[in-house]
Amino acid sequence: MCWRQIVDEYGEMIFRVAFGVLHNAHDAEEVAQDVLLEALHRDSLPDAGLLRRMAAFRSIDRLRRRHSHDSLDGGTIPAAEPFPDQLSETAEQIRNLQRAIASLPSRQARCFWLRFVEGLSNQQIAESLEISVSAVSTAIGKAKQSLRSKLDIEESKIP
Amino acid sequence: MSESNRQGNEHARELDIELRNALSAMLSTEPSQSVIDSAIANLHSKVPERIRIDRRDFGRRHRVLLVIAASLVFLILVVSSSTDAWAEVVKDYQLPANEPVPLSTAAAESHEKEAGAATLAPAPLRAVLLTHIVSLLAGLAAMGVAWITTLVSWGTQLRTANDGDGSLSIHRRILIGGIVLYVVGLILGCVWSWYTWGRLWSWDPREAFCLITIGLASSWCYSLHGVSVSSEITGGRRWSHVATVSTTSFGLIILMVLLGGQYASDLRSVGAQSLTTWVFFAFAMVLLLIWSVDFWKTTRERRVSQSVL
Numbered sequence: 001m002c003w004r005q006i007v008d009e010y011g012e013m014i015f016r017v018a019f020g021v022l023h024n025a026h027d028a029e030e031v032a033q034d035v036l037l038e039a040l041h042r043d044s045l046p047d048a049g050l051l052r053r054m055a056a057f058r059s060i061d062r063l064r065r066r067h068s069h070d071s072l073d074g075g076t077i078p079a080a081e082p083f084p085d086q087l088s089e090t091a092e093q094i095r096n097l098q099r100a101i102a103s104l105p106s107r108q109a110r111c112f113w114l115r116f117v118e119g120l121s122n123q124q125i126a127e128s129l130e131i132s133v134s135a136v137s138t139a140i141g142k143a144k145q146s147l148r149s150k151l152d153i154e155e156s157k158i159p
Numbered sequence: 160m161s162e163s164n165r166q167g168n169e170h171a172r173e174l175d176i177e178l179r180n181a182l183s184a185m186l187s188t189e190p191s192q193s194v195i196d197s198a199i200a201n202l203h204s205k206v207p208e209r210i211r212i213d214r215r216d217f218g219r220r221h222r223v224l225l226v227i228a229a230s231l232v233f234l235i236l237v238v239s240s241s242t243d244a245w246a247e248v249v250k251d252y253q254l255p256a257n258e259p260v261p262l263s264t265a266a267a268e269s270h271e272k273e274a275g276a277a278t279l280a281p282a283p284l285r286a287v288l289l290t291h292i293v294s295l296l297a298g299l300a301a302m303g304v305a306w307i308t309t310l311v312s313w314g315t316q317l318r319t320a321n322d323g324d325g326s327l328s329i330h331r332r333i334l335i336g337g338i339v340l341y342v343v344g345l346i347l348g349c350v351w352s353w354y355t356w357g358r359l360w361s362w363d364p365r366e367a368f369c370l371i372t373i374g375l376a377s378s379w380c381y382s383l384h385g386v387s388v389s390s391e392i393t394g395g396r397r398w399s400h401v402a403t404v405s406t407t408s409f410g411l412i413i414l415m416v417l418l419g420g421q422y423a424s425d426l427r428s429v430g431a432q433s434l435t436t437w438v439f440f441a442f443a444m445v446l447l448l449i450w451s452v453d454f455w456k457t458t459r460e461r462r463v464s465q466s467v468l
Binding site: 003004007008011012015016019020021023025028029032033036037090093094096097098115116117119144147148151 | 170173174175177178180181182184185186187188189190194195197198199201202203205206207
């Protein structure tokens with residue numbers, strides 16, 4: 001399968017995943033490039049699920065880099081791209097969530113993503129990341145706690 | 160809805176309502192079709208370009224060691240040159256000279272007769288000498304500033320170098336400018352030496368120091384930039400125009416030394432008066448060999464990549 005076919009078949013999916021995290025077309029394009037190049041350098045082409053996961057992880061890493069650069073410069077995280085019918089409150093909520101995810105350590109962010117977005121079980125996450133199940137549980141617990149505190153969510157509101 | 164999304168939604172019920180809503184809002188945002196089409200078109204153009212210039216990483220550890228070594232030696236040279244200690248060190252390592260070099264007006268006169276070139280008038284010659292000194296000092300100062308600022312921002316520098324965006328920070332620009340100024344100063348010095356002493360180069364401690372300085376600065380610049388523009392994911396690197404500048408400048412100086420030594424025999428008799436200069440010369444040849452192999456591998460892999468696309 002040459003690179004053109006790979007871009008045609010998986011490019012849009014990877015871009016959508018990256019855009020869903022980053023909300024910035026330019027950054028999402030760069031993440032998509034990186035993911036496709038990594039896929040091309042592997043011995044065999046990863047399946048769609050793995051590509052989606054790679055796109056999500058690279059996007060989170062990008063968020064983290066964006067956040068660390070803005071912290072150094074004392075600036076703000078770039079606003080999400082404007083899109084129609086988006087309430088300002090929801091946009092602010094998304095920005096806060098991006099900032100909170102960017103502040104998570106890599107393992108916590110990945111475990112959180114695989115659990116609550118990809119829908120994997122702790123056992124599946126452990127196999128995917130090559131860590132123990134207990135480490136996955138701990139990471140997910142810490143991620144939830146950290147996100148709660150960063151988003152100022154009271155624990156009593158859990159249903 | 161895919162199976163994973165459905166399972167994700169089930170697990171998301173474990174989250175707080177606000178967090179769940181924010182996550183849902185973030186993930187449900189879709190780009191417009193025009194944005195998607197533009198992104199796919201860009202991928203079609205940029206992916207093959209990155210494939211062509213992508214290559215295996217030289218090794219982060221090797222680059223770090225090279226930069227550390229170059230920085231330490233550079234520091235020693237800068238300090239020692241200012242106190243004339245360098246001349247004392249070189250003197251201690253003098254090998255027995257084979258034949259004395261006639262660095263006298265007789266050689267200049269001989270050169271005039273052979274080449275038929277007119278001698279420069281004193282005023283232009285002094286201007287060349289002055290410009291040579293100013294360029295050398297300015298280049299040295301710029302390299303020193305770039306070196307200090309690079310050390311201060313050590314971690315950021317290396318991290319930035321791996322972003323692959325190709326942008327050059329201010330202290331990198333100062334380094335490149337310093338190297339260019341220094342090489343210009345060296346060339347002007349060679350010109351002045353030609354009209355004054357009848358040869359482009361002579362192995363005195365100051366000139367040896369200049370050569371070592373430009374060699375180390377170029378190697379430092381190359382190690383930072385020649386292999387630094389890499390993809391974080393693939394670890395590939397790019398032979399940047401900065402590496403071309405540093406390698407070319409160093410190669411030109413070496414070439415001038417060889418030509419100025421008037422064939423290898425003169426180099427052996429004149430240049431071998433100092434063990435230090437011989438060590439440096441060997442070091443320089445190894446550097447040029449490494450860079451040449453590196454450049455050859457880059458172009459070869461580029462040709463191979465193009466053939467399979």
